[in-house]
Amino acid sequence: xxxxxxxxxxxxxxxxxxxxxxxxxxxxxxxxxxxxxxxxxxxxxxxxxxxxxxxxxxxxxxxxxxxxxxxxxxxxxxxxxxxxxxxxxxxxxxxxxxxxxxxxxxxxxxxxxxxxxxxxxxxxxxxxxxxxxxxxxxxxxxxxxxxxxxxxxxxxxxxxxxxxxxxxxxxxxxxxxxxxxxxxxxxxxxxxxxxxxxxxxxxxxxxxxxxxxxxxxxxxxxxxxxxxxxxxxxxxxxxxxxxxxxxxxxxxxxxxxxxxxxxxxxxxxxxxxxxxxxxxxxxxxxxxxxxxxxxxxxxxxxxxxxxxxxxxxxxxxxxxxxxxxxxxxxxxxxxxxxxxxxxxxxxxxxxxxxxxxxxxxxxxxxxxxxxxxxxxxxxxxxxxxxxxxxx
Amino acid sequence: xxxxxxxxxxxxxxxxxxxxxxxxxxxxxxxxxxxxxxxxxxxxxxxxxxxxxxxxxxxxxxxxxxxxxxxxxxxxxxxxxxxxxxxxxxxxxxxxxxxxxxxxxxxxxxxxxxxxxxxxxxxxxxxxxxxx
Numbered sequence: 001x002x003x004x005x006x007x008x009x010x011x012x013x014x015x016x017x018x019x020x021x022x023x024x025x026x027x028x029x030x031x032x033x034x035x036x037x038x039x040x041x042x043x044x045x046x047x048x049x050x051x052x053x054x055x056x057x058x059x060x061x062x063x064x065x066x067x068x069x070x071x072x073x074x075x076x077x078x079x080x081x082x083x084x085x086x087x088x089x090x091x092x093x094x095x096x097x098x099x100x101x102x103x104x105x106x107x108x109x110x111x112x113x114x115x116x117x118x119x120x121x122x123x124x125x126x127x128x129x130x131x132x133x134x135x136x137x138x139x140x141x142x143x144x145x146x147x148x149x150x151x152x153x154x155x156x157x158x159x160x161x162x163x164x165x166x167x168x169x170x171x172x173x174x175x176x177x178x179x180x181x182x183x184x185x186x187x188x189x190x191x192x193x194x195x196x197x198x199x200x201x202x203x204x205x206x207x208x209x210x211x212x213x214x215x216x217x218x219x220x221x222x223x224x225x226x227x228x229x230x231x232x233x234x235x236x237x238x239x240x241x242x243x244x245x246x247x248x249x250x251x252x253x254x255x256x257x258x259x260x261x262x263x264x265x266x267x268x269x270x271x272x273x274x275x276x277x278x279x280x281x282x283x284x285x286x287x288x289x290x291x292x293x294x295x296x297x298x299x300x301x302x303x304x305x306x307x308x309x310x311x312x313x314x315x316x317x318x319x320x321x322x323x324x325x326x327x328x329x330x331x332x333x334x335x336x337x338x339x340x341x342x343x344x345x346x347x348x349x350x351x352x353x354x355x356x357x358x359x360x361x362x363x364x365x366x367x368x369x370x371x372x373x374x375x376x377x378x379x380x381x382x383x384x385x386x387x388x389x390x391x
Numbered sequence: 392x393x394x395x396x397x398x399x400x401x402x403x404x405x406x407x408x409x410x411x412x413x414x415x416x417x418x419x420x421x422x423x424x425x426x427x428x429x430x431x432x433x434x435x436x437x438x439x440x441x442x443x444x445x446x447x448x449x450x451x452x453x454x455x456x457x458x459x460x461x462x463x464x465x466x467x468x469x470x471x472x473x474x475x476x477x478x479x480x481x482x483x484x485x486x487x488x489x490x491x492x493x494x495x496x497x498x499x500x501x502x503x504x505x506x507x508x509x510x511x512x513x514x515x516x517x518x519x520x521x522x523x
Binding site for chain 1: 439443444445446447448449450451452471472474476477479480482501502
């Protein structure tokens with residue numbers, strides 16, 4: 001399975017397409033350039049937009065360009081005009097003083113912080129889940145890494161003054177469901193997590209304001225946690241004195257409460273809990289199945305890895321089906337929540353070569369050999385294998 | 392098989408570039424320069440970062456459900472919330488799974504699906520994306 005090896009086809013009359021190697025298909029997707037502030041993206045759904053980052057982008061560096069950063073929206077009512085002078089972020093609920101902050105007050109009035117962090121959809125790589133499950137049929141491109149700039153959520157909460165007895169903080173944005181009684185998209189974090197000094201409200205990514213489809217003007221950044229918590233177009237923060245019972249926190253984005261969120265299809269009686277921390281992953285980014293390696297000389301193998309909720313401790317490569325693992329050289333450390341490049345050289349002999357890559361994070365958590373299964377296709381992180389010919 | 396490490400330095404991009412050129416790999420675009428050199432979150436002085444208002448247009452989908460009259464029920468009930476591509480990219484699933492998905496759309500996401508159309512929608516899934 002190598003998405004980067006997928007062939008692009010283009011004729012004057014037909015749109016460019018890409019074949020995602022999803023088991024059983026359908027595998028064909030249009031490469032679209034129709035979305036604002038976005039370059040070529042893999043079209044998973046037009047409305048509400050689901051746009052996947054073409055995999056070759058991940059070979060170009062550890063930071064994913066804004067115009068190639070994947071896009072995922074739940075509801076179709078998405079504002080297409082944002083006036084930076086009238087936009088307000090409200091802070092309400094169990095606080096001493098309710099706030100209505102302008103963007104200027106946030107950008108100029110609070111200490112600025114920066115953090116490199118991976119944003120990954122809970123269902124990234126769902127299309128590789130076997131047996132297949134319903135949902136956005138992503139290959140591996142529902143992830144990205146950016147240098148986020150903004151303010152600490154804690155600083156905003158402190159300005160409002162959290163009252164004793166508060167237990168959680170709930171976040172929502174400007175997007176709305178089409179059907180009025182459908183559950184508005186909201187997520188919450190425990191008060192302690194919200195005040196940990198790492199969770200931030202970002203107004204820039206990679207040095208520029210966010211593309212509208214990535215949450216302009218403000219987006220919650222929850223380092224190490226899946227993107228479902230990274231609420232886009234964030235315009236309301238609510239401090240709660242009781243646990244959040246809203247649909248998206250309590251009933252959606254649930255995983256089996258088992259190691260690796262793994263269960264058997266059809267298995268009964270499995271306790272389900274909200275998805276939270278990301279787990280380690282690693283990818284080979286510079287090899288294509290259609291481009292053979294050369295026998296008897298050094299071939300560079302390169303890729304990216306991330307540790308999930310902890311930094312990358314090591315990335316190892318195997319050429320013998322996982323029997324033995326050899327170290328790779330890690331690239332510059334941009335922070336524990338960032339992608340990290342790795343590379344190694346292999347000198348293969350003629351034949352078929354299967355290259356496997358495994359990341360272990362600073363908590364000692366390593367990618368498993370086999371992929372997990374759960375009904376939503378969440379938390380996919382099995383060791384990736386790339387098969388190439390050596391000539 | 393030999394895997395070596397240390398021969399290529401990340402710290403000197405030029406070296407990596409030479410190695411890449413030798414194996415014929417296309418030019419590598421280096422990561423964008425970072426605004427801060429610190430790897431961790433660090434407080435910086437708040438000096439003018441100006442946000443600009445945005446006005447964009449989102450494209451509409453021109454994808455229709457194939458199948459002629461058989462697609463009438465799904466087209467009438469499902470396209471208000473999402474474009475057809477959501478359905479047409481799904482894998483083959485069992486009838487029980489498709490029934491569960493339609494029920495979830497109605498009960499969890501409040502899709503206003505006419506009761507009389509539920510069977511026709513499930514049949515459409517079964518026919519176009521039914522597990523063989």
